[in-house]
Amino acid sequence: MSEITTSSLSAAEVGGDVLVLAARAEADAPVLLGEESGLGILPDLSALPALLSxxxxTAALDAVVRVPTAALEHSRRDSLAPTLLVVGTGDGDDVAALRRAAGRAARDLAGTEHAVFALPADTTERLAAVAEGALEGAYVWSRRIPEPTAPLARITVLTPLGPLPRTLLRRSPADGAAPVLQRARVLAEAVAATRDLVNDPPASLTPTAFVEYARRAAAAAGPGRKDGRLEVEVYDDKRLAADGFGGIAGVGQGAVHPPRLVRVAWTPRVKDAEHVALVGKGITFDSGGLSLKPPTSMPTMKSDMAGAATVLSATLAAARLGLPVKTTAWLALAENLPGGAAQRPGDVVTIFDGTTVEVTNTDAEGRLVLADALAAAVAEEPDVVVDVATLTGAQIVALGERVAAVMGSESVRDGVIAAAERAGEDFWPMPLPAYLRANLESPFADLRNAAVGNRAGGMLVAGLFLREFVGRTPWAHLDIAGPAYNEKSAWGLTPTGGTGFGVATLLAFLEDRITGARQGTDRAE
Incomplete structure (x- = not known):
């Protein structure tokens, strides 16, 4: 992870190897962003837009250009970083544009020692956007073979919110940027951890390996805390069978590596803390089982555990930030493989809550493992439950590769949309039409897991299936099949491969569950 700091000094005093600026596209020439804030501590750069032209x-979205500082005509050019990097924001100049621009610049600066970001950062919202974008954009998958170019090592964000030099103060400097940077670091590390898990080869990230990672990550975040406790509980294959988790056990029965269910709980030391359950689909490799996928669909199926990685990372981030919201992550882990003992089309499984399901398509396995985990989660009577899954190809058909779907209880669905907007992620609300419920009717069980041969409303039918297992608990289902994995070129702060999509939204959603009475002032005995 790149090191990040802030400074209220001038760019000349901070130095650095590269000075990062952002520009908005205009008809005549690019317009530098932030003259009223971030650029106020720079020398006169009025000639730069004409030079850029x-x-x-043109300052098109995600365009970047490097300009030697020596090309500028002003008396203080020698005191600046030797290179200027200007990133385009298209016609945007809002918080989302700043986050994307900072990420795009950081991606381009791989291998650089120190970059100074002079994007507008005069409010906490703008500073958070620049810091989060720069940190997430600087990500590289460290386990790549051969080794990748090292990420940008040091980031300094110019902002008036940073501490003033002690020579200008009579007392110790105040740092209004500190909490903003702390949250940005925690979020960026959570996103990076999710990306790492998604990028790992499926032979390395088996269900058992995922469990061990969860244990290590929780151990790193939990010990010595006085504001709450972090616990990990693991259901092995024998316990899954004995306790009636027929969905997870059935999906994983064809694989050499047995399935697991992991419960990771952050419990803050506050009275009446709201309880949010996060449920994640964790298919560490999805061949489709006996309903085998075509070969061209399989290379990205190592990413079918992105939901589990997302809810784990969000829960650990909540613990690291000490959020006064009880958060329980349920990771439903299995490999879906066509072994000799694999689940067959026509089998009937019994979910944890006693619901029977006819398996008509073994490639509709995600909803089976989620059903078990949802049933276990709601048995603890949380205030709200949110599941996250790379669930359906229909989501990609409907919304493309960068917009995720959310459906469920209206209040929770709207809460997710609001959190996503602040987090800079794109979710779109989807309905759960009552007439599609007929697709789940089975003559042999309470439900069937898929309507074979009927592709109409596939994403919505999957949501209706999951709704059967939440009872009256307020609930939302997040289908992130497209945005969780980027098969194409990197863009903005998003790399190729695992994206970490959803972590920022879940963290913002958890923060929104905090009320004034739950800010930590009313500690439990």
């Missing part, structure tokens, strides 16, 4: 730089 001569270089053919």
């Amino acid at each position: 001569t270089l053919g730089f």
Whole structure:
């Protein structure tokens, strides 16, 4: 993870190897962003837009250009970083544009020792956007073979919110940026951890290996805390069978590596803390089982555990930040493989709550493992439950590769949308039409897991299936099949491969569950 600090000094005093600026596209010439804030501590750069135009730089979205500082005509050019990097924001200049621009710049600066970001950062919202974008954009998957270029090592964000030099103060400097940077670091590390898990080869990240990772990560976040406790509980294959988790056990029965269910609970030391359950689909590799996928669909199926990685990372981030919200993550882990003991189309399984399901399509396995985990989660009577899954190809058909779907109880669905907007992630509300419920009717069980041969409303039918297992608990289902994994070129702060999509939204959603009475002032005995 890159080191990040803030400074209220001038760019000349901070130094660095590269000075990062952002520009908005205009008809005549690019317009530098932030003259009223971040650029106020820079020398006169009024000639730069005209120079950018001569270089053919239009400030189009995600465009970048490097300019030697020596090309500038002003008396203080020698005191600046030797290179300027300008990133385009298209016609945007809002918080989302700043987050994306900072991420795009950080991606381009791999291998650089120290970059100074002079994007607008005069409010906590803008500073958070720049810091989060820069940290997430600087990500590289460290386990790549051969080794990747090292990420940007040091980031300094110029902001008036940072501490003033002691020579200008009569007392110790105040740092209004500190809590903003702390949250940005925790969030970026959570996103990076999710990306790492998704990028790992499926032979390395088996259900058992995922369990061991969860144990290590929780151990790193939990010991010595006085504001709450962090616990990990693991259901092995024998316990899954004995306790009636027929969905998870059935999906995993064809694999050499047995399935697991993991419960990770953050319990803050506050009275009446609201309880949010997060349930994640964790299919560490999905071949489709006996309903085998076509070969072209399999290379990305190592990412079918992104939901579990997302809810784990969000829960650990909540613990690290000490959020006064009880958060329980349920990771439903299995490999879906066509072994000799694999689940067959036509089998009937019994979910944890006693519901029987006819398996008509073994490639509709995600909803089976989620059903078990949802049933276990709601048995603890949380105030709200949210499940996250790379569940359906229909989500990609409907919304594309960068927009996720959310459906469920109206209040929770709207809460997710609001949190996503602040987090800079794109979710779209989807309905659960009553007439589609008929697709789940079975003559042999309470439900069937898929309507074979009927692709109409596939994403919505999957949501209706999951709704059967939440009872009256307020609930939302997040289908992140498209945005969780980027098969194409990197863009903005998003790398190729695992994206970490959803972590920022879940963290913002958890923060929104905090009320004034739950800010930690009313400690439990």
